Amino acid sequence: MRRKIVAGNWKMNTNYEEASRLAESLRSAAADGVQVIVCPPFLWLSLVKNKLENTNIETGAQNCSDHVKGAFTGEVSAEMLASAGIGYVILGHSERRSMFGETDQLVLQKSLQALQAGLQVILCVGETLEERQAGKLHEVIAHQTLHVLKNTPESYANSIILAYEPVWAIGTGLTATPEQAQEAHAFIRTLIAEAYGKETSETMPILYGGSCNATNAKTLFSCNDIDGGLIGGASLKAEDFNAIIHSF
Numbered sequence: 001m002r003r004k005i006v007a008g009n010w011k012m013n014t015n016y017e018e019a020s021r022l023a024e025s026l027r028s029a030a031a032d033g034v035q036v037i038v039c040p041p042f043l044w045l046s047l048v049k050n051k052l053e054n055t056n057i058e059t060g061a062q063n064c065s066d067h068v069k070g071a072f073t074g075e076v077s078a079e080m081l082a083s084a085g086i087g088y089v090i091l092g093h094s095e096r097r098s099m100f101g102e103t104d105q106l107v108l109q110k111s112l113q114a115l116q117a118g119l120q121v122i123l124c125v126g127e128t129l130e131e132r133q134a135g136k137l138h139e140v141i142a143h144q145t146l147h148v149l150k151n152t153p154e155s156y157a158n159s160i161i162l163a164y165e166p167v168w169a170i171g172t173g174l175t176a177t178p179e180q181a182q183e184a185h186a187f188i189r190t191l192i193a194e195a196y197g198k199e200t201s202e203t204m205p206i207l208y209g210g211s212c213n214a215t216n217a218k219t220l221f222s223c224n225d226i227d228g229g230l231i232g233g234a235s236l237k238a239e240d241f242n243a244i245i246h247s248f
Helices: 016-025 042-051 078-083 094-100 104-116 129-133 137-149 154-159 178-196 217-221 238-245
Strands: 004-009 034-039 057-061 088-091 120-125 160-164 206-208 228-231
Touching (some): 004 088, 004 160, 004 238, 016 042, 042 057, 078 104, 088 104, 104 137, 120 137, 129 137, 137 160, 137 178, 154 160, 154 178, 160 178, 178 206, 178 217, 217 228
Parallel strands (some): 004 034, 034 057, 057 088, 088 120, 120 160, 160 206, 206 228
């Protein structure tokens, strides 16, 4: 039985008061059998974690460094996150890849740092519209996924959550059809099997990220290989996020 997961990626949104109010309003945003994770900006991690104390909602970061420590001004290491009680980190998000030039190799290095520090990694993979139209969907997803999985010891497999995010459907209002999403998720599951074997492929969660909202979540989550969502804009509204959580 695969875990059902809904993770909210706040991105670079909210000031102190907004983050405080949103976290407070999420205290009841939980459902039996669904793991809920909230990923605010670095500055609000402790605030949000404290606000969600005594709930079953976990706190995650949106990024981490590929270094352990040292003269890396402005960076935050995985060990720092773990020591602050943070349990999850989003890595390889398309915005990090496209806007900040993060390569598959850098995503691998960050993932290894996070896993070694005891964090669970939400590893994002996905294609651009140009890549999909060029028929490179499988090629792109395979390279992004296998570069990390095949270079990560299988002993860490239980700490990896994959997230398929069609880049063309992020923040655009466009959403992959359930058929498109399911096809991509099913393919990713074959990649997990290639890296770690069939048994692991049947237990590793794969989330859908790409304009998932309260309206389409139930249909998406009903697909065989979709185990939840990595939610962007809709996670900034407690009512919408709660509705997505209860879409299962």
